[in-house]
Amino acid sequence: MEIRELYAALVDLHGEPDGAPVEHGNGEGVRQLLTTILSQNVADTQTARATEALFEAYTDYAAIENADTDELAEVISVVGLKNQKAERIQRALTAVREETGGYSLGFLDGMDTDEAQTWLEDIKGVGPKTANVVLSFGFGKPSFAVDTHVERLSKRFGLVDETATNERVHRVMNRRVPDGIKYELHVLMINHGRGFCTARNPDCDNPVCTRYCSCEVCS
Template identity: 45%
Template sequence: MPDPDLILITKLAETHRRLGELYGLPVWQPHGDPTAQLVATILSQNTSDVNTARSFRALVDVYPDWQAVVDAPEQELIEVIRSGGLANQKAPRIQSALRHIYEERGDFDLHWLADLPVAEARVWLTQMPGVGNKTASIVLLFALGRPAFPVDTHVGRVCRRLGLAPTKASADKVMAIIETFAPDDWFYPLHKNFIQHGRTTCKARKPRCQGCVLRNICDSFR
């Protein structure tokens, strides 16, 4: 009987190869500012990249440092980041997260997380309200260069349809599967290319299956 783990690893490797040929292999270049990444990722929840960038720029233009963000009246911060959407929810989440960091560490620096095992760093980050595994993994992967695999709606959808994860697997389950079976240096290009593929081909409502480079290895292709 075929080994299911070997089948999954083989499919994952072929998926990585084909998407790399189609979209290229993005270079993993961590930018090194985990606190800024945390704030930006909270701002990115349920909005577009354009709105995220606009609201983050507005925030850093108004406030000279993270302490000023914490000290700002909540309603003022809401107005500053309103362009990002859901500002009434995101403003208190941002202030709560920053307060938590300061209360635990005495400053706003999160670089020390790079020295922890990924699982421990993720647990520490997800203690903060509004910070789940996806947000924590984005901070670790994009800012600190740690091998964590963020799963958004596009990533989860593509993985489930391909059969890399069960059809009803949660985002956390998809994350665990990829982190178990993919090499660390695949996490960044897989994450970026799954998102690109989900946006352009494996769309939620009308997937473009006939033109998909993965159709003959996809469990959902008919």
């Protein structure tokens, strides 16, 4: 499949998405990292509630890093895997502090995308999705993030093998998707996955699914 043709078909259906919101100034890259860790395997509403609770409970990143881990887990308990995520958050903050002497991911701006992704993934508990989200949304780097919607569509549209792991989907899609449309295609595939090509009871009566999808309803 020609990726740009899929992109054009999604734009025709959903409209051109806005450009990537770059939020790395004033420590926002760190906030994006923590928020993305919280979002692992949970719905957006739970992530928003946990993020709000986290930043209401602690005054700054140092307080989060140095908090009692069990206490931190309770603060973010609305999300699943609260204990693991509390540990991941504190490990991530420690890694940033040891690298910079403070709490800023601004140094990633000066790295190429692969180098920056490797640095992030070296933090235990930070996988390809988390790293790609931070680099794409936080720094505007050409990085293609794969959430559950994007992974499902990538498989149904034949972009990756149906049995591919999430990590492999990240690697394949980052190679296949041109840098100039990585963020935009990510947004379009999420919109399509939420609105039409859902996990259950998909609405296949649309030109994108008719042309590209191989789910049970379409095939």
